[in-house]
Amino acid sequence: MYLCRRFRSRILLIYMETIRTRRTVRQYSGRDIEPEMLHQLLNDAARTQTMGNLQLYSVIITRSTQGKAALAPAHFNQPMVQGAPVVLTICADFRRVTTWALCRKGNPGYDNLLSFMNAATDALLFTQTFCNLAEESGLGLCFLGTTIYQPQAIIDALHLPKLVFPVATLTVGWPAEEPPLSDRLPMESFVHEETYHDPTPEDINKFYAEKEALPENREFVRINNKETLAQIFTDIRYTKSDNEQLSRTLSEALRRQGFLQ
């Protein structure tokens, strides 16, 4: 038993060395990713649990120059899209199951918000196992949160039919940079025992002290003529008016793809 626990601890440690040193990589070497390797990673990521084991996701692999050029504007022309050998767009997909059911005398009813969330959940869990496997294999990744900002442009570029909706984009390649590790909040800020404990202003001071003190963050505040780091997020990066506008385009795209009435 003692040996067994020591063995487990050793495995834990080996694994965690990798996760602990991961960073988002936005610059890639000229080296391509061999299709066999990419397919193996995708196939292994599919061991991730899904709703009823239905695997409610699809992945579109973009390798072509034209394909990347078509996707780039949807991601605000961030240079990773055209700079990476591979771009993956991971979609919530109830189309395949719906087609299966229609071919088999079933009565599918997945044109609704719950089903979208079920498929988005499957897609995002799959995405993150892929990220962990790919990073473990030495690849570098950038997760593009812009995917749900302008989904219609992605839907058009990738010819996504109804009941297929993009929820994540990864740019993938062999790293040509090793950026510094980014900061994280202390664990007590996001872990709650038994019930949720609403943070007090004193908690907030403690949780955000390190982030607010980082020289690069102080510099952001200075060059943007703001008083606080939080204002960088609320007044510049993720504003109320942008969020409200993008919520409308997100709802509209969900409606067009058949997930909202």
Place this chain on the structure above:
Amino acid sequence: MYLCRRFRSRILLIYMETIRTRRTVRQYSGRDIEPEMLHQLLNDAARTQTMGNLQLYSVIITRSTQGKAALAPAHFNQPMVQGAPVVLTICADFRRVTTWALCRKGNPGYDNLLSFMNAATDALLFTQTFCNLAEESGLGLCFLGTTIYQPQAIIDALHLPKLVFPVATLTVGWPAEEPPLSDRLPMESFVHEETYHDPTPEDINKFYAEKEALPENREFVRINNKETLAQIFTDIRYTKSDNEQLSRTLSEALRRQGFLQ
């Protein structure tokens, strides 16, 4: 270069042995999970990338008998909830950032659908890294998709305030069973090159042949007096009327938590 690639392949293989043999575990031994181990896993999972590095999630740890009893009905009294030493409820959380902003003269605007999806994405990616790390460490897990079916019951049990919404539940413990590996669709069913290729009826036959031929699935069809396996999903497990009803309660809970107007 050749050595380097061999080395990478070896790492890949070591990692993948674990992911390739994972299975959902619903029965746990009496052994507890030490708080230090759980905290280390949660802290390491927090290396996962998030929107603007804001970590838009929270985790509620339930260890108490009363706490599990309060959660169980929300999960249709599936026995894992009360049978596991630890239940984790992972929430999309824009509350902490909103409170931070309000303490720092910011103007937060995260009471909308886009912000819910951003936080749900962060929460689900974090959840899956936790799953990968925990399984790598020898723990067994069950992901409960029921979390978004009756979210209000979970919100009440865990005292979740506005802008906090449960998106995933994990029951976690040391495995007391080793169920058989479950089937997966062939990769060509969910991987598309350059654009989405809508499956034809012939594709569907090919993609679902293995699943439909499994003895346990044929038995499901028989004992339920159905003609096809797809009908098990559409007519019994995930029906149109249930999905529509649960979509309404999901929307209602999102509204009450402040994410929908």
